[in-house]
Structure formats: C-alpha cells, structure tokens
Amino acid sequence: MFETDVYIRRRRVLLEKMADTAAEGKRGIALFIGNADAPQNYRGNDYKFRQESSFLYFWGIDEPGFAATIDLDNGEECLYGNDVDIDDIIWMGPQPSVSSKAARIGAGKSAPAAVLDTFISHSVSQGRTIHFLPASRYYNTMKISSLLGIPAEDVRKTAPAAGRGKAASASEELVKAVVSMRLIKEECEIEEIDKACEIGYLMHTEARKGCKPGAKEQDIVGRMEGVTLSKGWGVSFTTILSQNGETLHNHSHHQIITPGRLLLVDAGAESNTHYASDFTRTYPCSGKFTQKQRDIYDIVESCNELAFQMAKPGITYRDVHIATARQMLEGLKSLGLVNGDTDTMVSEGIAGLFQPHGLGHNMGIDVHDMEDLGENYVGYDEDQTRASQLGLGSLRMARRLRPGHVITDEPGIYFIPALIADWKKNGTDKGMVNYQKLEEYYDFGGIRLEDDVLITADGARRLGPHRLPIKADDIEEAMRTE
Numbered sequence: 001m002f003e004t005d006v007y008i009r010r011r012r013v014l015l016e017k018m019a020d021t022a023a024e025g026k027r028g029i030a031l032f033i034g035n036a037d038a039p040q041n042y043r044g045n046d047y048k049f050r051q052e053s054s055f056l057y058f059w060g061i062d063e064p065g066f067a068a069t070i071d072l073d074n075g076e077e078c079l080y081g082n083d084v085d086i087d088d089i090i091w092m093g094p095q096p097s098v099s100s101k102a103a104r105i106g107a108g109k110s111a112p113a114a115v116l117d118t119f120i121s122h123s124v125s126q127g128r129t130i131h132f133l134p135a136s137r138y139y140n141t142m143k144i145s146s147l148l149g150i151p152a153e154d155v156r157k158t159a160p161a162a163g164r165g166k167a168a169s170a171s172e173e174l175v176k177a178v179v180s181m182r183l184i185k186e187e188c189e190i191e192e193i194d195k196a197c198e199i200g201y202l203m204h205t206e207a208r209k210g211c212k213p214g215a216k217e218q219d220i221v222g223r224m225e226g227v228t229l230s231k232g233w234g235v236s237f238t239t240i241l242s243q244n245g246e247t248l249h250n251h252s253h254h255q256i257i258t259p260g261r262l263l264l265v266d267a268g269a270e271s272n273t274h275y276a277s278d279f280t281r282t283y284p285c286s287g288k289f290t291q292k293q294r295d296i297y298d299i300v301e302s303c304n305e306l307a308f309q310m311a312k313p314g315i316t317y318r319d320v321h322i323a324t325a326r327q328m329l330e331g332l333k334s335l336g337l338v339n340g341d342t343d344t345m346v347s348e349g350i351a352g353l354f355q356p357h358g359l360g361h362n363m364g365i366d367v368h369d370m371e372d373l374g375e376n377y378v379g380y381d382e383d384q385t386r387a388s389q390l391g392l393g394s395l396r397m398a399r400r401l402r403p404g405h406v407i408t409d410e411p412g413i414y415f416i417p418a419l420i421a422d423w424k425k426n427g428t429d430k431g432m433v434n435y436q437k438l439e440e441y442y443d444f445g446g447i448r449l450e451d452d453v454l455i456t457a458d459g460a461r462r463l464g465p466h467r468l469p470i471k472a473d474d475i476e477e478a479m480r481t482e
C-alpha cells in the first residue's frame, strides 16, 4: 500500500474531475465496489484474493468485502465493511477495525457493509445519480444490480449518466475520469512496475534456461510461476508458453521441447502491490536458430526496436503500429512471402495475416490496464476511430503518447494455417500474398518479442532494471552458456 496522501490526493483529483460533469447539487454519488472472495468449490476454499483494480487505486485496501462512496456534491467519503466477529477471529485471527482501515487511507468515514444498501436506496429515491464503473466480476455485477434495481446486463454497459435521476448503466463520466488518471502513472507506480519487471526478468530467465531438448513445457511453466510467487504476488496473467506459438494465447503446456522448433514464452508477474509486467521472448529449442527462423526473428526484432525508437510524446501509437507493419511487410517481401507496393500492402492491411493483433496495450495495475472499463475509452483519443482491419483493428492502445504512459511493444509474426487458408479462399490479400511460398512455413509456429515501455518527457525507457536478451546472437549466446 502507498502512503495515505497518495489515496487522498487521487480521490481529490477524481472529485475535481467529476465536478466538471454537472452543476453542484446534480453530481450525485461515485460508487466503488471492491471484489469479494470467490469460492473455488466449498465456501471456505476461495481462489486467491485479487482486489478490483480501481478500488485498489482509489482506496488501497487489498481485502475482500469492501465498498466505498464519494458524495460528488459535498465531497463526503465513506468506506463500508464489517468488523470481524468471533467466528472470523477463530479462522483469520484478530483484524484491524474498519475505522482504522478508513483512517489509513484518509477516508472521512466508515460504516458497516449494510449501510451501503440503505445509503444507495435513499440516494436513488431522492433522484440522485449513482456513478459506477462497469463491473468485470459476476459478484460485483450482481451487487450493483441489486443495489440499484437494474438488470445485470446493464451494469456492464457504459453510457453518459449525467442528468439522469437513476443510473441505468455504468457511468461514462466516471470511466473517463478514472481512465484519465490511471493512464498517467505516478512515480510511486513506476517504481512498482519496475519491480514487477524485475520479477518478469527472473521468470523469463528461468524459462530460457529451461528450454532444452527433452524438457517438458509444463515443468518450465511451473518453475517460472514459482519465481513470481517467491518474489511477488504471482503471475499477472495466465502464462503463455508453447512451441505452437502461432496460437496467440496458447495455454497448453503438454509438449516436450523438440530440437528444430521455436518456443514462444509470453508471461509476466505482479508485484506485491499488484502492478504488472508482461514480456515475450521466443527461443530456438535447439539453442540455435535455423536460417529460416532467424530471417523471421530478425524482422520481428527490428520492428520491436523501431517501435521503441519511435515512441515519444506527441506521436500516436497507431502511427507506430503502422510504421512497424510497413517494416514487417518490407522484410516479408525480401523473403518472397508477399509482393506488391508496400504502401498498398500497408493500407490493405496485409500485415494482419502475419500479425493479427495490435502492437501493444496499456499496462499498470492490470496487465491490460483498465480494459474492463472499455477498450476504446482506454486506448483511443476522442478524435480517433478504431479500424476494422485484422491487426490494426485489434490495436488496444492507439493514443497520442504522453509522459507517464506505460505500454507494451510486442510485434509478432505467426504462420496460422487456418487463417492463411481463409485469406486464400476469400481473396483477402488481393493478390499480394505468395501462398506457394507460404506453404513452406505451415509448421513454423510464431515469433513475438515484447518489452514494457514508459513514455518519458522526451522519449521512452524500457521498464525494469535489466533487459532480457533479444538479439538473435545474444539469445544463442545465453542459451549456449546456461
């Protein structure tokens, strides 16, 4: 948890931002529901608890069963939760009181959980607007639905709430205010992301060392995830590790490391305060790339480097994505896999056949930071429209870069037989793809290379105290000596 002042300041800024959304007396209430315990099977056997990220950001409390409100008209705050009783003490031991927790985060008031229900129903009956964020977890969805008497499906929709007596969906005003704050990382957050990146570095080092012919993918995953638990909170998302790297999010780890194949490892860790890291590296299972692998690897590596060199305040990440798509197509053209005018290939979205995802996403408390609040609110400026093309349309962070943004830089090239067949059948490539040559790549797999990047005042910095080896020669050298 950060110092008390951090949470007080964040809520004050939020209050100021929300003051711009309506006249005094009409602003309403901001409602935050923290996560509850989620049973794995019987009620006492819960999944490991993870707090809802915006609740963590504004209220800092990393425990289940809390909620909070800010009265946007008079600034009054209240933290809701129950003090433990004797049954809880038997199982959990003595716990600090809710009022002492409220004091720790500088919240003006605290009250038992049930008071939230009466406060909200009273506020609704007075015609006050209740601003809430779209819930990602089912418990929170049901809780908001029952508090406000609205259908659960509306809890996950977002619309402007200003001027309505009773919110019938999540509040666009609150979403925009929260996104504008969480997008620009504070110094204390960057320190935590650097820690998460250090853990990510250690977990990926474990993966690279474990990538030896005969090893089981599952063993490597187990050792990597052990690192995250011994150094931090655990993984920031389910580890992707597979020799079938052409499947973008491959979570099956049943194969044996086989010489001649490529192993794609996309994994990250959370620091103990829940800030994320997210790295990808791709290794030659024999310890050395074949020429064919290296040709593709070098293209991806050059795109990763180009994105980093271009990333600075003022440029849009959409333009960086397009520049890397162009570089990728030039590289693929030199190998005879595509043909045609590069500008035409870029505008026709030919790169999407090879990289059907965007160049990167925001990262922070969540690995895909705030995407539960709506991808376009998070990743697009008001004057930007999301493309529909495969690849560019999947770009989750397109915004004009600003100091304090934390983003991933993760180009990739994949040979996905089903997608290639689909394009061929539908003529999607407009004659610019050499399908005969592509057949030689059907068993290639995929390569993705990912770093985490902070936008600074005049450029960018790769996060974490060390960078994982990425040049093909450096990868081979590390694998030879480990």
Ligand code: GLY
Residues within 6 Å of the ligand: 237, 266, 267, 278, 279, 361
């Ligand atoms: N690195 C996993 C993801 O971006 O979804």
